[in-house]
Amino acid sequence: MNTQRLVAMANDIAAFFAADPDPAAAAEQVATHLKKFWEPRMREEIRRHAGAGGEGLSPLALRGVKQLG
């Protein structure tokens, strides 16, 4: 999968949930969205990227991705 594209998509998702004033809740919602709508190989790739430092991911997107487990 195109990592940069996944990074952009994850950031877009995080940008929506960032409206939640509770950062922990926002990160949880990012993770839930990724689990419900991203195909496993997409999740695996973004998780690998986050594990390697997560370049380009917004702080909230990175936090959400790391909650994927």
Add this chain to the structure above:
Amino acid sequence: MYAIDHKDLGTPAAASAEQVTLEIDGAAVSVPAGTSLMRAAALAGTAIPKLCATDSLKAFGSCRLCLVEIEGRKGFPASCTTTAAPGMKVRTQSPRLEQLRRGVVELYVSDHPLDCDDCPANGHCELQDAAATLGITGSRYGAGATQRGVTPDVSNPYFTFNPDLCIVCSRCVRACDEIQGTLALTIEGRGFGSRVSASEHQPFLASECVSCGACVEACPTAALTEKSLASLGAPAEAVSTTCGYCGVGCSLKAEFRDSTVVRMVPNRAGHANQGHACVKGRFAYGYATHKDRVTKPMIRERITDPWREVGWDEAIGFTAREFRRIQQQYGRNAVGGITSSRCTNEETFLVQKLVRAALLTNNVDTCARVCHSPTGYGLKHTLGESAGTQAFTSVMKADVVVVIGANPTDGHPVFASQLKRRLRQGAKLIVIDPRAIDLVRTPHVEAAAHLQLRPGTNVAVINALAHVVVTEGLAKDDYALARCEQQSYREWKEFISDARHSPEATEPVTGVPAARVREAARLYATGGNGAIYYGLGVTEHSQGTTMVMGIANLAMATGNLGREGVGVNPLRGQNNVQGSCDMGSFPHEFSGYRHVSDAAARGLFESAWNVTLADEPGLRIPNMFEAALDGSFRALYIQGEDFVQSDPNTQHVTDALAAMECVVVQDLFLVETARYAHVFLPGASFLEKDGTFTNAERRISRVRKVMEPLAGLADWEVTMRLAQALGYPMQYSHPSEIMDEIARLTPTFRGVSYEKLDRLGSIQWPCNDAAPEGTPTMHVGSFVRGKGKFYRTEYVATSERSTSRFPLLLTTGRVLFQYNVGTQTRRTKNLAWQAEDRLEIHPDDAESRGIEDGDWVGVASRAGEIVVRAALTRRVARGVVYTTFHFPESGVNLVTTENSDWATNCPEYKVTAVEVVKVAQPEAWRERTRAERGARVHRAAPVA
């Protein structure tokens, strides 16, 4: 000429529940109060002669043929304009009445030729009927006509106007007024010189006429008549079916003889269309038998090879072997399928079943991905159901109508006619659109407000509207607190009250004057029933889902949900977008919108299908393309979808398709995507199969077969045979059995059956034990999700912004006469109205670039370049350009980008930063673009 099986009752039905009893020709008759004597007599079985009356139009009282006698009254009143009254005694036949009627008909006949045998309306002409009833074969008055010798107007490709046959009854003029709402026709001149005139005495094709055909249907003679009636002869049979174009889902009667469709006539009993149709539904069905139809399956090893025609067994066997090989080689999830919003519910259900149960993957998606997927997500999360809330007829009880990012007169014309009727009754209109669509100002309709926002700023505008509602105390707190999650409402109010959402703060971003936003918000919140209708101008953005949620927030906060006249109504683009979504076409959910991780729902399907199903979401269409490019996705079965023309960033799409090892295209024609296919399976048009479509108001309607499939198999039969070839047992003898399975497995369809559809005409889901005849209005009393939920909808600017290199914003749409990628309408005579895509550009932007109307212009974005002709218009604001995407030679999606909605990956078609330059040699420009695409583009190979 109305439908051959229609019994015309002369005047419209009265709506009163009160009954009145009168006597007609000695027999007692009871009818609703307000019923005309003509209709009362017709209901009692007595047809009073008439010419200017028909039951689709208000009584006019001009022909004086329907005269009757009423005991105790002087004279001979017209039965069409006289209302039934209790105790009234009416005579429809008497020597004096016959004498009067003979005189009237003789006058008409004096101005009308009597060579009926050669007339296309022979046997269906109301003047002929009247003359025959009265035994009139000539006229004592002799010929006094001045229309003899006037050349008929044959400019319209579908119908002719012959003044010689016109009796000037005004039915056509009234139909254009009352039914269509275009007011393109009038009667000009006096006496024998009176004649129907389109616009200012123009040929029909050049006039304002939108060719809906309502005038043709209303005509009692052959003055206005379908050309197909003249060329093919009168139809012998009629079958009720559902239009295959837009999401209005008009009920039509296909009139045919010997399996050849002679004409389409809107079904007067049609619940979605109320007896109306548009130029596409009524006339543009010729694609179904176009010479370009491919009726033999074809295969090839490589996409550079020529096609080889084969039999069905070989094509299906080849496909099955390839899919199994690829799964064995690359893994189970290296394959997938696409359902089509142009196919029936039963067919989409079968394709997703094939993918999930036979291929054992959830890699199934549908073309709704690129249009209304944000509607599904947004409405499901806020209201609890992925669908619009109302019936179309609800608009007749709306007081304030908000149209956002939709162009109903072009995209959903039959609904637009109904909307215009309501607006002409006095309802207010707010239009939110970057472009001045026709509804902003059209005969007898003018929007109270047009919020002409910059493309990409929808969410800022909806937030500003909500900000005004909340901060000015216009919200219906009691409604919202009782019907919605209270905490979410309080948090949302706090969020939306912040000054950053105010119209004044957002004006620099949106370009909409703050005062205008405030006026619109006040009007929507306080003007009575507020109804929102929206289209792809809402969904096809990076914040498409956010905008849908913002719309739902606004409707909940103002109490505009859960009754007639209000609601949130997505205007679906294609005939079965709603249905394809309902049927489990998305990779994360089964039919009825239940997530694949829901063990209980999955268990139902596993039990019914006798397989273990995947519990993880599959790939969406754009994800499939990405996976194809990284080599992990290798095979795709595409039913009725032309990615190469319809999806954004064409180069990216074609690269992905070219990277796959087996692409299967099932379609009517060798569409652009077929250039990249290894297997071509001939599709069947909507005339060639049975099934159902579900329209934008959740209305399930029957599609009925008129002719046998040209390729021998209906689409559902092809999918079934492919499943069998894959080793998965799938056996149905008729689509009704598929619907029975859908009903067993889908709670919202539990009460649906073909028997019930035949009995009721159509059904709006949910249809279950609680609502056995369906649900016209949703969320009555409570929301489907229990309590409505407000979401914070922060405006996030799209990354696609105008720059010094690309200073203009391109947005896209469609026109009345063409349809989506034009696969169907380009193969009809609708080309007479539009035969190319054009770029609308503001005169100031054009002038600064040296562009004049009609010039060829190059449009460049960061994704690609195209060449189209320019059309200078002030419909678009400065800085904004607009075009359609109907013609492959334009290749509009070469310039759109990979940006997509955050929640659903719906492409951001509506915002692309571009530059426009005048092009002296368009072919050279195109060649340069082709050369740049170069080696990666695979040209279509010829059939061997």
